[in-house]
Amino acid sequence: MPTSSSNAIIRVVLVEDDVDFQQMLRHMIDVAPDMQLLTVASTRAQGLQMLDVLEIDVLLVDLGLPDGSGIDVIRAAHLKQPDCGVMVCTVFGDEMHVMQSLEAGATGYLLKDSAAHSMVDEIRSLHLGGSPISPLIARQVLMRFRQQQPVVPAPLPPEATRPLLSAREHEVLELITKGFTADEIAELISVSRHTVLTFVRRIYRKLQVNSKAEAIYEARQQGLLGD
Numbered sequence: 001m002p003t004s005s006s007n008a009i010i011r012v013v014l015v016e017d018d019v020d021f022q023q024m025l026r027h028m029i030d031v032a033p034d035m036q037l038l039t040v041a042s043t044r045a046q047g048l049q050m051l052d053v054l055e056i057d058v059l060l061v062d063l064g065l066p067d068g069s070g071i072d073v074i075r076a077a078h079l080k081q082p083d084c085g086v087m088v089c090t091v092f093g094d095e096m097h098v099m100q101s102l103e104a105g106a107t108g109y110l111l112k113d114s115a116a117h118s119m120v121d122e123i124r125s126l127h128l129g130g131s132p133i134s135p136l137i138a139r140q141v142l143m144r145f146r147q148q149q150p151v152v153p154a155p156l157p158p159e160a161t162r163p164l165l166s167a168r169e170h171e172v173l174e175l176i177t178k179g180f181t182a183d184e185i186a187e188l189i190s191v192s193r194h195t196v197l198t199f200v201r202r203i204y205r206k207l208q209v210n211s212k213a214e215a216i217y218e219a220r221q222q223g224l225l226g227d
Contacts (some may be wrong), residue, residue: 010035010127011057015047019200044068056084064092078105085126102210108132129182131211172199
């Protein structure tokens, strides 16, 4: 049974075998008043085990682990703890690793050489529903996304083939499009921020996207948003 913790504290787990990176993150989180590093797993097997015994808000995962790929941990986290935000922290910046991580369920992707000084802020951003991505990675994703779009806009799909969003999910999607944050949406519709993030993840899953920008684009393409 997962453990519980105060909603005011962001519960972080790190899956990483680099001792220097472990120590850097420990130090940064130790001085952050709003987060706690629950544990550090140095292998794929340990990371998978943590998903069964801890309730996690933000999971930081390296891809190159001694006993396998961190992508397996990302995929398991997406299934076992769908409300947990997953961020890759790695040296791998190639398209294959990036796309496999995003498809597995990661919502953030940071290269280690650019992540150290801003890591605490990026954790907060991810927890609030953001998608922190290193500029180099964002460029790759954008270029791939553009390449996949047809030259001539595709016609809107028939109503029956559109993803079925609940009334609440549609309301949250409209508010996301208008630029409201998770906290602001929670106040507007009188639910908890945790509930808003759950709606957001359901919307992503139904639209088959991994970020707010993609969700808004896809929703407009499918006629799910008003003018």
